[in-house]
Amino acid sequence: MCGIIGVENTQDAATLVAAGLMTLQHRGEESAGITISGNANMKTFRSMGLVSRLVNADALNKHDGTAAIGHVRYTTSAKSSLINAQPFQIECIHGQVAVAHNGNLTNFIKLRDTLLKKGAIFNHTSDTEIFLHLIAMSKGNFPNVVAKSMSLVEGAFSLVVLRDKTLIGARDVNGFRPLVLGKLGNSYIVASESAAVEVLGGKYIRDIKPGEIVVIEDGKIIKSFFYKKPKKQHTCIFEQVYFSRPDSVAFGQSVKAARMKMGQFLARQMKGIKADIVMPVPDTGYYAALGFSRESGILFEQGFVRNHYLGRSFIKPAQNMRDMTAKLKLRPIKEVIDGKEIIVIDDSVVRGTTSRRMINVLKEAGAKKIHFVLSCPPIIGPCYYGIDTPLKEHLIAATQSVEEIRKYLGVESLTFLELKNLVNSCCPSQTCKSVFCTACFTDKYPTRISKDAYKECG
Numbered sequence: 001m002c003g004i005i006g007v008e009n010t011q012d013a014a015t016l017v018a019a020g021l022m023t024l025q026h027r028g029e030e031s032a033g034i035t036i037s038g039n040a041n042m043k044t045f046r047s048m049g050l051v052s053r054l055v056n057a058d059a060l061n062k063h064d065g066t067a068a069i070g071h072v073r074y075t076t077s078a079k080s081s082l083i084n085a086q087p088f089q090i091e092c093i094h095g096q097v098a099v100a101h102n103g104n105l106t107n108f109i110k111l112r113d114t115l116l117k118k119g120a121i122f123n124h125t126s127d128t129e130i131f132l133h134l135i136a137m138s139k140g141n142f143p144n145v146v147a148k149s150m151s152l153v154e155g156a157f158s159l160v161v162l163r164d165k166t167l168i169g170a171r172d173v174n175g176f177r178p179l180v181l182g183k184l185g186n187s188y189i190v191a192s193e194s195a196a197v198e199v200l201g202g203k204y205i206r207d208i209k210p211g212e213i214v215v216i217e218d219g220k221i222i223k224s225f226f227y228k229k230p231k232k233q234h235t236c237i238f239e240q241v242y243f244s245r246p247d248s249v250a251f252g253q254s255v256k257a258a259r260m261k262m263g264q265f266l267a268r269q270m271k272g273i274k275a276d277i278v279m280p281v282p283d284t285g286y287y288a289a290l291g292f293s294r295e296s297g298i299l300f301e302q303g304f305v306r307n308h309y310l311g312r313s314f315i316k317p318a319q320n321m322r323d324m325t326a327k328l329k330l331r332p333i334k335e336v337i338d339g340k341e342i343i344v345i346d347d348s349v350v351r352g353t354t355s356r357r358m359i360n361v362l363k364e365a366g367a368k369k370i371h372f373v374l375s376c377p378p379i380i381g382p383c384y385y386g387i388d389t390p391l392k393e394h395l396i397a398a399t400q401s402v403e404e405i406r407k408y409l410g411v412e413s414l415t416f417l418e419l420k421n422l423v424n425s426c427c428p429s430q431t432c433k434s435v436f437c438t439a440c441f442t443d444k445y446p447t448r449i450s451k452d453a454y455k456e457c458g
């Protein structure tokens, strides 16, 4: 997953983008970047690690501009490098152009091969570079050129594009990844999440629609059009389960409200369960556990203290230190857990290894019985749309039954949220049941997936 933001028509563009990126930091901690434009030559600053490292750079603070875009990136550690940090900036027939992307292109390899045969030279290994090649090779009105590039790619892409003082926000026709439009004084903001708009003092206006391209200049929307007619959207339901901040609105629904409902539905699925406390695995399990507690009447407790400073930059330890890492990330509060029958709510089980370690930590803290509860169904397929889930063979639920997973985890009971209840939790209205992508739970993908689909966040 990644986070993107763009701001225009303000002398504070770079500062606002930096602050917005900090709000989107949960969407990617491996690299950060900002491109500034509008006053002087376009300039891009990128660095590995957190946004705070980038913001401290003197050069960034000295470079004025009235428009800026930014990106935070999450990838698998092996493919994480400065060369792939975004935004990407080029000089082409349209002048200086920069792009930042959240998503995954499913026809990347095919497009890349075609462009290589035509003589294209690639500087990055990320799929995002495809957009720049396609833009550079097309002539005509710039928004139409962006539209043409989008019509040639498949998969998931929310984009912010910058050219001089023109800011473009665009979403793929399925609407996999979120992208919202906000207003701050005389400026427009485009961001992955509404919280990033509101933290800047701006107002969330609406979602950019699937397939829509919004062109903004001098504080005005000068054009809004569709590069392709949207048929049926497939917004990622996992945004509500895990990725988006609870203080954001994702796809028209409050994330906090959706997670509370997930907890309520889980409590109904487990009607009659007896336990001393219900506790979340922080941070994503928090509202689901609260919803469970309110529905069931079982006492809500915080049994874990999460270490917020570990981050993904923490070097993966040797095998014999893995248990210590689990304890570093989540420290149990013994007086809450010791001697209790507990319901523990987490967002999902992927490989199962992290969950097992966390459960062992609870047992060591004295938990008498553990009921492990997940606020989504079993994950049985990888994501090809911008989420770094492993391949099928590494997904525990793809190869083992719920009972086998329960035994492996060593818990009293194991409950997954039923798919219909997940969809109902995330539905702002009764008519929205077909709008979500649920492919990682159903193995039914809404788009063609080529054998060599590029599985890395852009």
Ligand code: SF4
Binding pocket: 176, 235, 236, 237, 238, 239, 382, 383, 384, 385, 386, 387, 437, 438, 439, 440, 441
């Ligand atoms: S496959 Fe899963 S994680 Fe990926 S877009 Fe669909 S619902 Fe989201």
